[in-house]
Amino acid sequence: MTTTGIILLAVIAGLILLLVSVYNKLVALKNRFQNSFAQIDVQLKRRYDLIPNLVETAKEYIRHERDTLEAVISARNEAAAGLKAIGGNPANSGGMAQLMGAEGALAGALGRLNVVMEAYPELKANENMMQLTEELSSTENRIAFARQAYNDSVMDYNTYRQSFPAIVLAGAFGHREDATLLEFENREVLEDAPKISF
Numbered sequence: 001m002t003t004t005g006i007i008l009l010a011v012i013a014g015l016i017l018l019l020v021s022v023y024n025k026l027v028a029l030k031n032r033f034q035n036s037f038a039q040i041d042v043q044l045k046r047r048y049d050l051i052p053n054l055v056e057t058a059k060e061y062i063r064h065e066r067d068t069l070e071a072v073i074s075a076r077n078e079a080a081a082g083l084k085a086i087g088g089n090p091a092n093s094g095g096m097a098q099l100m101g102a103e104g105a106l107a108g109a110l111g112r113l114n115v116v117m118e119a120y121p122e123l124k125a126n127e128n129m130m131q132l133t134e135e136l137s138s139t140e141n142r143i144a145f146a147r148q149a150y151n152d153s154v155m156d157y158n159t160y161r162q163s164f165p166a167i168v169l170a171g172a173f174g175h176r177e178d179a180t181l182l183e184f185e186n187r188e189v190l191e192d193a194p195k196i197s198f
Helices: 003-059 063-086 093-117 127-161 187-192
Strands: none
Touching: 003 063, 003 093, 003 127, 063 093
16 A cells, blocks of 8 residues: 555545534534423423413412413413423424424413412412422522523534534534524523522
């Protein structure tokens, strides 16, 4: 074998190693952000399960605020539908947009419920209500941490996918689009809503 043949084989072997390396890193980063989203999924479902209990407990005290209570349940159902639309696939940008919008609406509805409940001291003193709001607050904190981990994973994936040589090869490996960050549309309301305190 000639020197040229050896060099050609070394170049081909190097290219194959590069392709394998880029492919494996893209897969690893995609799996990481999908796993991060699975953590958000768990916490959102936990929150969606807590909200009907919160509303049911509040109903006993604030019967004449029926519209507010119904708005919370409706927003919760829309958010749950948004989460279901993603189908466990955070790369679904349309589903992610639907979830973000629904989460913003839910945060607004919870914020309005919080304002209404502030006017009822006997509700704030209810043991069930205190426990539910503590669990909801804890869940909101978990969602925030999980969302941060997810967004960090998405940034790692997108940065690598957009870098050379991955940008040249990503499309051929089925990684054609950037992953979507999870950002809630109504930030002001969202920042206020989780602070449910009784």
